[in-house]
Amino acid sequence: RPRRRRKRFHRADDAPASLDSQNSETLEDRTRKAGRHFLIDEGLFFIDEGAIWSLNVDDDFDYSTEFNSKSTRIQAQLQDVIRLLPDDAVSRRTEEWIGDAFRDGMGSQRSATAYRLRRPSLKHLADATDLKHFTTSSDRFENFKQRIGYVPATDTAGAYYSAFKAPILYDEFAGEIDVDHLFRNPLLLNIHACILRGADGPTNLFTDNPYRPQAPYMEKIHNITRTSTGAIANAAVLAIWLYSADTKFLERGNETNINYRKRYRQYVEELRKGLTAKKAWVDALLNYWDGVFFPDADDDDGAARGAGDGENAEMESVVDAFANAPSLETPPAVCSYVICVISYS
């Protein structure tokens, strides 16, 4: 059978000779890409969209003071923005077009994420019974409202959605806030998998052989190797929106009136406070997520998170074997000679 010819492109052949490889990817494109990365790993929303680009960078910023005031919260986000911005965009960040490009990236990624969750990925995020109720806003409200924390109106107070007493955030929920089960619903991890690994990302996620696309995907494009507090907060907000009556993913729900920007801030603040204060539940939570997504990631002390005890023990013995190996007393020049002779032979 004759083979079909595939069209091959050699873009570099057409590039002007004066344009080096660094400039061929424009600053605008790289800034937009940073905005996408920010949305995935740091936050769905800015704390204050207007203030963040005009704020001066505090070089001595201490993350432990992050929650003292709104200005320190904005400063914390600014630090995250600076960390992800291309080096040559940092000094130009007050120029309007840089901020616009970054926002474009965030907006594009936010829109793509919401579309993916409600459409191509939905079959991974809801079981057969629930899938039938995703068709209309009212159907979602009737069937899922309790799951996302709906509290009906009383004689003295109006209806609202509880931020933390929402069963959808827990792997086990007994009616009260329980940090040992918070943000552990597999749905949240599946949502994050859709973001990191494409529409079919949840496939085999909780097995030893999770699905990896044969294509570039966010995890690789942005070299994401650890779970961030922002990513967990994002997944929690998106889980609530997914099962909500809202038809669009806006800062404030167009049907539920849930303030998703505020939700994001509440979740990420509790996580970061816990991280700063070295709370056991946050450490265990991050370990749990890393164990699912990045089981081979190195921990700060060199131990592999998520690897089995046997594998860790063997790795330690291997390290000892290399460290305790006898040193060569022969002078370096002779060493080289010996290696050359062996190689030549």
Place this chain on the structure above:
DNA sequence: TTTCGCGGACATACCAGTGC
């Protein structure tokens, strides 16, 4: 929200070189 070109990763076909 949909469409479509792009391009990285992987699988596979093809080909030249080598040894028997």
Place this chain on the structure above:
DNA sequence: GCACTGGTATGTCCGCGAAA
């Protein structure tokens, strides 16, 4: 001539991202 090996070209999959 055949089997095998390693390098290269091509086909396919499928997610990204810009444009409509």
